[in-house]
Amino acid sequence: MTDTPLLSVRDLEKRYGARIGCTDVSFDLWPGEVMGIVGESGSGKSTLLRCINFLEEYDRGGIWIDDRLIGYDAVGGRKMAPGRLREMRRDIGMVFQQ
Numbered sequence: 001m002t003d004t005p006l007l008s009v010r011d012l013e014k015r016y017g018a019r020i021g022c023t024d025v026s027f028d029l030w031p032g033e034v035m036g037i038v039g040e041s042g043s044g045k046s047t048l049l050r051c052i053n054f055l056e057e058y059d060r061g062g063i064w065i066d067d068r069l070i071g072y073d074a075v076g077g078r079k080m081a082p083g084r085l086r087e088m089r090r091d092i093g094m095v096f097q098q
Helices: 045-052 082-090
Strands: 007-016 019-029 060-065
Touching: 007 045, 019 045, 045 060
Parallel strands: none
Antiparallel strands: 007 019, 007 060
């Protein structure tokens, strides 16, 4: 087993004005693990998934896939260039429930 998680989310926060999409979300997902995300409607499940693929810009924290920061050049830094975002998204898959 590797000593680096496949997916690491740390202190993630996403806001829509005064409304909180998700706050203080932190977890690691290791190779071979499967995770289910459950919660009531409006609890931030879809927001979290959209942030992981950087379809939504998050406001605080960080997301690393395979030890690469997703969406920004550094924690709290500037957004990745569009070309880098496209390259990053080629390695990320999403499966929707529909």
